[in-house]
Each structure stands twice: as structure tokens, then as C-alpha cells.
Amino acid sequence: MRYAAITDRLAGLGSDKWAVHWRAKSLCADGVPVIMLTIGEPDVPTPAELIEAATRAMLAGRTGYSSGRGEEPVLAALAAKYSARTGRTVGVDQLMYFPGTQTALYAVMQGLAETGTEVLVGDPLYATYDGVIRASGARRVSVPLRREHGFHMLADDVEAMVSERSRVILINTPHNPTGAVLTRDEIGAIGEVAEAHDLWIVSDEVYESIIFDGEFASPFDDARLAQRTVVVSSLSKSHAVTGFRAGWCVGPAEFTHKLLPLSEAMLFGAQPFIADMAAIALSRTFPVTGQMREAYRRRAETLVRRLGNTTGLKVMMPQGGMFAMVDITRLGIGGEAFAAGLLEQEQVAVMPGEAFGTEGAGLVRVSLTVPDDDIEIACDRIIAFVERLTAGAA
Numbered sequence: 304m305r306y307a308a309i310t311d312r313l314a315g316l317g318s319d320k321w322a323v324h325w326r327a328k329s330l331c332a333d334g335v336p337v338i339m340l341t342i343g344e345p346d347v348p349t350p351a352e353l354i355e356a357a358t359r360a361m362l363a364g365r366t367g368y369s370s371g372r373g374e375e376p377v378l379a380a381l382a383a384k385y386s387a388r389t390g391r392t393v394g395v396d397q398l399m400y401f402p403g404t405q406t407a408l409y410a411v412m413q414g415l416a417e418t419g420t421e422v423l424v425g426d427p428l429y430a431t432y433d434g435v436i437r438a439s440g441a442r443r444v445s446v447p448l449r450r451e452h453g454f455h456m457l458a459d460d461v462e463a464m465v466s467e468r469s470r471v472i473l474i475n476t477p478h479n480p481t482g483a484v485l486t487r488d489e490i491g492a493i494g495e496v497a498e499a500h501d502l503w504i505v506s507d508e509v510y511e512s513i514i515f516d517g518e519f520a521s522p523f524d525d526a527r528l529a530q531r532t533v534v535v536s537s538l539s540k541s542h543a544v545t546g547f548r549a550g551w552c553v554g555p556a557e558f559t560h561k562l563l564p565l566s567e568a569m570l571f572g573a574q575p576f577i578a579d580m581a582a583i584a585l586s587r588t589f590p591v592t593g594q595m596r597e598a599y600r601r602r603a604e605t606l607v608r609r610l611g612n613t614t615g616l617k618v619m620m621p622q623g624g625m626f627a628m629v630d631i632t633r634l635g636i637g638g639e640a641f642a643a644g645l646l647e648q649e650q651v652a653v654m655p656g657e658a659f660g661t662e663g664a665g666l667v668r669v670s671l672t673v674p675d676d677d678i679e680i681a682c683d684r685i686i687a688f689v690e691r692l693t694a695g696a697a
């Protein structure tokens with residue numbers, strides 16, 4: 304049978320990169336007590352109030368079709384959020400509700416990028432970006448996020464990679480996997496590159512609420528850049544509702560008008576009862592958001608304190624997000640060998656930095672989404688592993 308070229312463009316994406324994660328899962332299934340530090344799944348339960356809100360909405364009959372743009376209550380809640388954040392009036396005509404950031408990003412990229420164009424994105428990068436860009440037909444162009452600059456995307460590095468085919472700059476702040484939080488000035492400078500070359504900025508802000516150091520900044524909050532910016536985000540990380548799939552995009556009204564038929568073709572709307580839950584989640588601050596942020600900060604600090612003194616390891620304190628990067632270059636082995644050895648010998652699963660791009664070489668990513676006690680035990684085991692490694696090399 305014949306298949307469309309998109310299946311080839313996406314074939315095999317990710318499977319090798321996640322080898323350690325899948326191996327760890329299968330060890331867990333066999334009863335091996337692996338500490339899973341591979342993925343970013345909040346370790347707190349979804350707030351009962353939000354589950355009740357979705358249940359109430361279902362019982363009230365909010366189980367029919369929705370529209371391509373989304374349900375009125377959640378759109379109104381989002382318009383209020385972004386109007387308050389930007390200080391401008393953000394209308395419902397600038398918003399589209401999607402089942403999660405991932406779907407929003409997919410649709411947005413389909414609306415902006417295509418074969419023959421290029422999407423500039425920082426490397427290291429979030430694992431699914433490659434697939435989203437390739438699916439659009441565009442080519443990914445990597446902008447190196449340099450360790451010596453705390454993995455911040457610098458405008459000069461973006462400018463150096465611009466070509467006549469460039470269409471979109473994809474930014475992510477706070478950043479997965481590095482935890483970098485871009486400053487207003489850095490975003491302003493990247494915005495100048497976008498303006499000079501007439502590029503879109505797609506801003507993935509799924510970790511907006513998880514900042515330990517610095518302030519959140521977005522190109523959408525700058526009135527000048529808002530005309531060329533589309534934000535994608537969700538409640539997944541802020542409200543511990545990853546499986547509910549509650550996300551959105553916000554951008555210029557003309558953009559959402561253009562994207563609407565695509566969303567209708569893709570989705571024919573999302574679930575009204577989840578959208579009602581999202582409207583309630585957005586209506587006020589939920590304690591779970593601050594609790595998760597403080598837990599991640601505390602766990603990252605534990606990693607820095609416990610592993611920072613271990614020969615050969617350098618834990619880079621993230622400024623935000625759910626992960627910490629550990630520099631293992633001085634050990635003389637790559638991230639893949641480190642992660643594989645650590646799993647087999649000490650039953651701790653971390654992600655090799657190479658899974659996130661060329662600039663991830665010599666790093667491993669540690670998820671902060673396990674209880675504090677497990678982080679302490681993982682530190683004991685990592686120290687034991689490193690001591691064995693360095694003793695062997697001596």
C-alpha cells in the first residue's frame with residue numbers, strides 16, 4: 304500500500320531517544336524498584352475541586368459537541384487572563400481552545416510553516432518539537448542554547464541561523480529541558496530579529512507558573528511583538544491535569560480566523576465538560592500550583608546540594624520548569640552511557656541529554672516530579688554510581 308510522505312518524515316521519531324525510559328518501565332513492571340526521573344508528570348493528584356467541576360458539568364449535560372474555537376466560559380476566562388497579563392484588551396476572537404499545548408502547537412505550526420520554510424528552535428529542545436515541525440513539512444534549524452549562557456536563547460545566535468526560508472522562531476520559556484527563563488530584554492532582542500526578517504514567534508508557555516528565579520516574560524505581552532506572536536499553553540503543568548488535555552492558543556485575531564477551519568477539520572471541537580473545568584481552574588489561584596512550584600524548587604536545590612560536591616558532576620540549578628540538567632562531561636562518558644549504566648546498576652532512570660539535541664551531549668535531564676525522599680535516595684544511588692565509575696577509571 305502507499306502512504307503519505309508525512310509518515311516517512313515522522314517515522315522512528317523518538318523511539319530510540321526514549322530507550323532508557325522504556326527499559327525502566329519494563330523493569331518496574333517486573334517489580335524492580337526503579338526511581339523514575341525521566342518524564343514530567345506531576346506527582347500530586349489532580350485537585351478534587353477540578354475533578355468535581357468536570358463531573359458536575361458532565362452530569363449537567365455538557366457532553367455534546369463544541370465549536371472549533373471553544374466554549375464561551377473558557378474563552379472568556381482566557382480572554383480575562385491575557386487581558387490582565389498584557390494590559391491590553393485580548394478578545395475571544397484572538398483565542399482558540401485545544402486539547403493540550405501539544406495539539407495547539409501542532410495546529411499552529413500547520414498554520415504557519417510548510418515545505419520549503421524553516422523553523423528556528425533552540426537546541427536542546429523539547430522532544431516533540433521535531434515531530435511537529437517535520438509534520439508541517441518545514442525544516443528544523445537549530446539555534447544553539449549555550450551552557451555558558453545558562454542555555455538562554457540569544458538573539459545573535461538566532462540571527463546567525465536566519466535564511467530567506469525562515470518563517471517561525473519557536474521559543475519555550477521556562478524551558479524544557481534546561482529550565483532557562485528568558486528575560487524581557489532577551490525576548491525583545493529576539494523580537495527584533497523576528498521583525499527584521501518578518502518572522503512569526505511561537506511561544507510555548509506551558510511552564511509559565513513554574514518559575515524559581517527571574518520573572519516570566521512573553522513576546523505576546525509586548526504590544527509591538529504581539530502582532531507576530533502566537534502563544535500555546537495549557538493547564539497540564541499548572542494544575543496537575545495532564546490527562547484532561549486542556550490547552551489553547553492566543554495570537555492575532557487574523558491568525559485565529561485563518562486557523563479556525565484547520566481546527567474544525569482536525570478536531571470538530573473539544574469536550575465541553577473539560578472546558579468548563581478549565582474555566583473554573585483559570586478563574587482563581589489554586590494552591591496546587593504554588594505547592595508544585597515549591598516542591599520542584601526544593602528538589603532541584605537538593606540535587607545541587609547533594610550532587611554538586613560529587614566528583615565530576617555539576618548540577619545546573621534550573622530557573623523554572625520541572626527538570627534539572629546535570630553536566631557529566633568531566634566523567635568522560637556520554638549521557639546515554641551514563642543513563643544506561645545508572646539504570647542497570649542503581650535502578651535510577653534519567654534521560655540522556657542527547658535525546659534533546661546536539662547541545663544536550665554530556666548532560667542528563669533529571670525530572671523533579673518524584674517525592675523528596677525519592678530524590679534523596681536517587682542522590683545516594685547516583686553518588687554510588689559515580690564513585691564506582693571514577694574508581695574504575697583511576
Ligand SMILES: Cc1ncc(COP(=O)(O)O)c(C=O)c1O
Nearest residue numbers: 403404405429479509537539550
Ligand atoms: C515544553 C513543553 N511543551 C508542551 C508540552 C505538552 O503539554 P500539554 O500537556 O499541554 O500538551 C510539554 C509537556 O511536557 C512540554 O514540556
